[in-house]
Amino acid sequence: MLIQCLLAAILVFQACLATPFGLKPKITDGEDAIPGEFPYQVSIRWGIPPLIPLNHACGGSILNERYILTAGHCVLKFGKLKVLAGKHHISKDEDTQQEIAVERAIVHEKYPGGVAPYDIAILKLKTPLIFNKRVSAITLPRQNEIRTGKAVLSGWGSISKKLRPLLPEVLQKVTVPVLDNQSCLNKFPNNIIGKKPELYDSQICTDAVGEVSACSGDSGGPLVQLENNTPIQIGIVSWGVMPCGVNRVPSVYTRVASYVDWINNIINL
Template sequence: MRSDRIGRDIIFHKPYRVIVPKEGEEDSHIPIQQNGTTWYTDGSKTEQSTGAGATNRDPDCEISINLGNYATVFQAEITAISACTQEMTRRSYTNKRIQIISDSQAALKALGAVEIHSQALVGVLKLDDNTLDVERQIIQVQSFVVHPDYEGGVNPNDIALLKLSSPVTYNKLVQPISLPGKEEETSGEVVLSGWGSTGGIIFPSMPNNLQKVNIPIVEINECKSALDALLSSGTSPLDLKANICTGPLTGGISACSGDSGGPLASKQGVIGVVSWGVMPCGSAGAPSVYTKVSHYVDWIEKNVDEPLA
């Protein structure tokens, strides 16, 4: 099991200027000033698990994140850097000069833009198809709310809400989807869609086209038994009330790296959010795990600006 179905896109609602020290100059970084802060990030690996961590000179500012049994250096560093920004958002830092001391040059280059921010891209079926630009919309993410009980990694309460800076325009490719009823159960066949890997174990194979597949719901106790049997600890982090699962347990089809945060839908509406699973993707006997949206309807309604229809 690993953390990217578990690897998550961290959403930032404030822009931060990122200063990336040149290679070899990490130890001669600019002294911390009133408007500056320096973060040190690193990954870790034991026989049982991998992790990411970050620290800086502010009091009580150490971050530790469990990434499951496998994670690359890039994944660990990106996760740690993202966690730094989340922590600064929580502390209400503004206009901070951020220095990142990282072991991964690839991670630093990935964050080498002037600002870290997030945008929502909607109305897209093919990433390289410009003929549908009339349907395509890019909208700035203005703010976000993460469930207060989410502890990161493979844990329950893996859900967040994004607020866009402006409304989307509905068209043939952009339409709203309803919420299920509170604690409503789902059975039978459902639809998973996303941009996650379609193959590859170590190096994911990311598609150019939006993927969609019909898959069966796996009853939650059967799901727990299957996951417990796969884990050396004998106990999975599955939450019987807050998660739902899909098969097929015969293997060959599943959510995968890059699908995290994507929708699982049925006639009831959006019933699940891709959360985590077992590697390699599509393994026999290994269900995919989702956040159960019906369990969070009250929380969703409480945290939106306007009442939901």
């Protein structure tokens, strides 16, 4: 696994830099969020205590008091996961934060690992979150609906435009345009990841405005549109190209609308 990460890290941030091997995976060229602006956003920590301390690995979003939505590649077959909600500063303890261990991780049964479709997972918490102004749930779209326009990405992913990740201190945000898949594919050079990347109907892209990009540590985090002031999650950060931003290529997400029935089947059991 470590060898695979070292090889893949040169080109894509998804499957390896999103998982923590001593790397603390800001949205490149984003801006500071306002504390409490994204109450559905969580930090997912991974580690192997006491050998490897629990550190930020991925983002996620709150489905309800007991369930968190994230990417499939954020779930490893070893180590421990915990979720921190109500966070703004990534490395400081805050009065608003709630820290809860993960009881169970449910990765989509068709996800093969790596850069692939079905990159989605749900984390069940050992104890429920307590909802308040700083901790609340995201809203899901309708099954299979197609959304266009602009969306807001939030996360604590790397702000670096080099291969070595650099965490921001506070939650970052950026507004980006949603791309149709054909336009998205046309923006990828043929050999950017060794071959022309594939995109599926169950994936969605956002364009790189200037050098804005999702980056390592944003993985699993929410891409959201506001509808009558209600945040609706349309994407989960899945993969992109490193160094972040400088290549001016799109970021790729799991399309949440393709999996609404799957999500509801799990959280309603």
